[in-house]
Amino acid sequence: xxxxxxxxxxxxxxxxxxxxxxxxxxxxxxxxxxxxxxxxxxxxxxxxxxxxxxxxxxxxxxxxxxxxxxxxxxxxxxxxxxxxxxxxxxxxxxxxxxxxxxxxxxxxxxxxxxxxxxxxxxxxxxxxxxxxxxxxxxxxxxxxxxxxxxxxxxxxxxxxxxxxxxxxxxxxxxxxxxxxxxxxxxxxxxxxxxxxxxxxxxxxxxxxxxxxxxxxxxxxxxxxxxxxxxxxxxxxxxxxxxxxxxxxxxxxxxxxxxxxxxxxxxxxxxxxxxxxxxxxxxxxxxxxxxxxxxxxxxxxxxxxxxxxxxx
Numbered sequence: 001x002x003x004x005x006x007x008x009x010x011x012x013x014x015x016x017x018x019x020x021x022x023x024x025x026x027x028x029x030x031x032x033x034x035x036x037x038x039x040x041x042x043x044x045x046x047x048x049x050x051x052x053x054x055x056x057x058x059x060x061x062x063x064x065x066x067x068x069x070x071x072x073x074x075x076x077x078x079x080x081x082x083x084x085x086x087x088x089x090x091x092x093x094x095x096x097x098x099x100x101x102x103x104x105x106x107x108x109x110x111x112x113x114x115x116x117x118x119x120x121x122x123x124x125x126x127x128x129x130x131x132x133x134x135x136x137x138x139x140x141x142x143x144x145x146x147x148x149x150x151x152x153x154x155x156x157x158x159x160x161x162x163x164x165x166x167x168x169x170x171x172x173x174x175x176x177x178x179x180x181x182x183x184x185x186x187x188x189x190x191x192x193x194x195x196x197x198x199x200x201x202x203x204x205x206x207x208x209x210x211x212x213x214x215x216x217x218x219x220x221x222x223x224x225x226x227x228x229x230x231x232x233x234x235x236x237x238x239x240x241x242x243x244x245x246x247x248x249x250x251x252x253x254x255x256x257x258x259x260x261x262x263x264x265x266x267x268x269x270x271x272x273x274x275x276x277x278x279x280x281x282x283x284x285x286x287x288x289x290x291x292x293x294x295x296x297x298x299x300x301x302x303x304x305x306x307x308x309x310x311x
Contacts (some may be wrong), residue, residue: 004028006306008036043125048096049084050111050131051181052104053161056191060135060164061104061135062178064155065146080157080167081175084128092116092129092154100133103154105144108133114184119176130181132189161190194311195300196234198267198274199224200279200290203239209254220281228278232311236274238267238290268293276300278308 006026014020020042026034052061064080071077085099093111101107111131119128146152159167165182167173173182201221207213218239228235242263251258267290271277277294279287279301294301302308 002242006034013040018042025197040123042123043127045086045088046092046127046129047084047086048092048099048129048131049082049177050096050100050133051082051178052100052106052108052133052135053185053189054135055190056136058161058193059158060161060182060185061106062157062159062164062173063103063144064157065153075174079175080173080178082178082181085176087129093131096129096131101144102142103146103152104135104156105142106135106139107141108135108139110134114181114188117180128177130177130184132181132185161185162193189259192311193275193308194232194234195275196236196273197228197276197278197302197308198271198294199228199235199237199280199283200287202278202284202287204254204286205284206282207223214254217269217281224278224280227305228308231308233308235278236270238270241267241270250252264289271297271299274299276302276308278302278305280305 001177004027007023011022012019013022020040022038022040024036024038026036028034053059061083062080063083063299064078066077068077069251069292070079083096083099083103086104087095090098093113096111097107097119111133114130114132115130116125116127119126120162144154144156146154161182164173165186168179168182173179199221202217203214205217218237221237221239225235225237245266246259246262249258249262251262254260264286266288271290271293274294276299279291281287291301
């Protein structure tokens, strides 16, 4: 792409902590015209970051340290982060092993590089290499804490992996690279915890309220119970819990006032105790309503049992 850029002038604005330059250049637009632009670039070198996790205990090792740029942008400045550091011409994996020992006190046998990205390409030249690695009690060789002569005063924090992910939503973890690695961990490396999964499908739909046909619909949903259980989860049907309450409340028939007052609200209340919904079967306004409520609450929604991961 060099034929699309013509550098005209470069001014050095600062060469203190890192290098700040102001560059004037011509950029060839898509229609073939050349446009002159001026941009400032902050060159702090390239870096690496690693998330250490313990698969068996479902925990992660993070750090907390003061970041002045965050402090001056309406934050208390103490950010929870995955350990990271600048490469300083070292190989990314080698640099990361050293940073992990300095910051967390752990020396892990292997790091896996998962991707590398530009974190702020509008102004910063840095390319960041992302790693994950497994730690345990045997990998701890020191107390960590960083290097005092570099101004580091690092607290090592061990967190439940699910709690750490929740902290990205609550704003307790606001570091971008850490958020990306926690999401990668949950998507690709950690098996999910055992979930309570609501099976939602047609109950009254298409039956004309015929009891035999409604019973057949319940049986069709119950066909998914054992496969979900074998995947390590706890399956549940709203009908199992709502219908006894409906009958106890004095409902005389499906669709009467008592039934309508209790059945779907009871199923929605059940969703408050579930982690996911498996939507099965054909058209059903009630099942679709349950899916909508589940999505609004941030629950997982599956449409095929093969999508449900084993716990």
